[in-house]
Amino acid sequence: xxxxxxxxxxxxxxxxxxxxxxxxxxxxxxxxxxxxxxxxxxxxxxxxxxxxxxxxxxxxxxxxxxxxxxxxxxxxxxxxxxxxxxxxxxxxxxxxxxxxxxxxxxxxxxxxx
Amino acid sequence: xxxxxxxxxxxxxxxxxxxxxxxxxxxxxxxxxxxxxxxxxxxxxxxxxxxxxxxxxxxxxxxxxxxxxxxxxxxxxxxxxxxxxxxxxxxxxxxxxxxxxxxxxxxxxxxxxx
Numbered sequence: 001x002x003x004x005x006x007x008x009x010x011x012x013x014x015x016x017x018x019x020x021x022x023x024x025x026x027x028x029x030x031x032x033x034x035x036x037x038x039x040x041x042x043x044x045x046x047x048x049x050x051x052x053x054x055x056x057x058x059x060x061x062x063x064x065x066x067x068x069x070x071x072x073x074x075x076x077x078x079x080x081x082x083x084x085x086x087x088x089x090x091x092x093x094x095x096x097x098x099x100x101x102x103x104x105x106x107x108x109x110x111x112x113x
Numbered sequence: 114x115x116x117x118x119x120x121x122x123x124x125x126x127x128x129x130x131x132x133x134x135x136x137x138x139x140x141x142x143x144x145x146x147x148x149x150x151x152x153x154x155x156x157x158x159x160x161x162x163x164x165x166x167x168x169x170x171x172x173x174x175x176x177x178x179x180x181x182x183x184x185x186x187x188x189x190x191x192x193x194x195x196x197x198x199x200x201x202x203x204x205x206x207x208x209x210x211x212x213x214x215x216x217x218x219x220x221x222x223x224x225x226x227x
Binding site: 004031033035041042043044045048055056058091093095101102103104105106107 | 147149155156157158159162203205212213214215216217218219220
């Protein structure tokens with residue numbers, strides 16, 4: 001079964017540093033997403049991406065966040081200057097259609113110290 | 114604002130017991146409804162989804178869910194749970210229209226005792 005792959009599985013970074021979380025969506029999927037889950041809280045939508053541009057973003061997705069599809073296979077989330085409250089599990093997802101069920105990756109646990 | 118409520122935060126059952134996890138959402142228009150499962154240390158996996166048609170939806174691993182529009186509910190059921198069903202279960206809603214984002218509930222942690 002096709003999978004969404006995320007790397008690294010766990011990243012520790014110092015406050016103020018930039019991090020890039022990487023994702024390889026399923027190859028024939030066209031819609032890409034980032035979600036996050038702070039420990040003990042619900043999974044929250046960050047951003048959706050289609051046709052090489054952001055199609056929707058949440059209030060959480062402020063100027064310190066950016067997404068990119070640098071080539072035909074990767075989809076990245078960059079956090080420019082990390083804060084303690086950015087510590088969370090970040091999930092990438094992709095879907096073939098906008099209204100379909102997603103396939104999620106296994107997540108990157110980001111710890112900001 | 115749209116929201117999803119899962120009233121059972123932690124459920125403990127013995128093997129072979131029946132399961133019902135509640136999910137209610139607040140949105141008056143057309144919705145797509147999902148249940149995801151997250152086994153320990155693994156990613157979110159789609160259990161089942163409802164878009165239209167028969168309100169009783171069957172998913173993988175013997176799970177089913179019933180959409181009751183009048184109650185804004187999409188409860189998950191399984192007649193007989195197994196130890197391997199121990200996981201966290203998330204209900205999610207996508208409202209109709211241009212948005213593709215999912216709104217998740219807080220999750221229900223299910224522990225099945227052998």
